[in-house]
Amino acid sequence: NAGVTQTPKFQVLKTGQSMTLQCAQDMNHNSMYWYRQDPGMGLRLIYYSASEGTTDKGEVPNGYNVSRLNKREFSLRLESAAPSQTSVYFCASSSLGGGRENIQYFGAGTRLSVL
């Protein structure tokens, strides 16, 4: 049982390049999330998916797109990377979307640098 798996672990991009961050969970969770964490800051929500087939914007969605490919997988795409998107990206999943209890389980993160 791997939990939440993120790939890649590290990535360096040049400004303007595109890439997709992959996330998969094996806990049969309905909801999945993408966060970013800048140095010395807490996590900020980029996008989330309450259930398969739905996605919604979080606090900082600009410059990103997401795809909930199936129940297991939720990808985050940067179409034209900018230095301001240099950050650590975390994917999470939880069993309940709109329920009262929302225990999220996190992946190990993707460390992205945009030069």
Place this chain on the structure above:
Amino acid sequence: DAKTTQPTSMDCAEGRAANLPCNHSTISGNEYVYWYRQIHSQGPQYIIHGLKNNETNEMASLIITEDRKSSTLILPHATLRDTAVYYCIVRVMYSNSGYALNFGKGTSLLVTP
């Protein structure tokens, strides 16, 4: 949406209890309080959550005041491996379809030998 307030940093001697406070004065009646921690550069780790009653698990205890405006996370016997940033969190509603956790800056706990 409810916000939380935590001290920026705290110290604790190894083997002693670490008591981490959190204020959440605007929490609504059916909102849970969650505690997570993040050990350097790793993904956040769930610790415990509660609604009204005090809760205990193998990692920690959570004490919630009767008016639910504040809570305290207790690590009964802190070890060096408990050095981390601890987040006290209440849910945020981003749309009609779902909720997410609102992470602030947390409390940086340093456990010293």
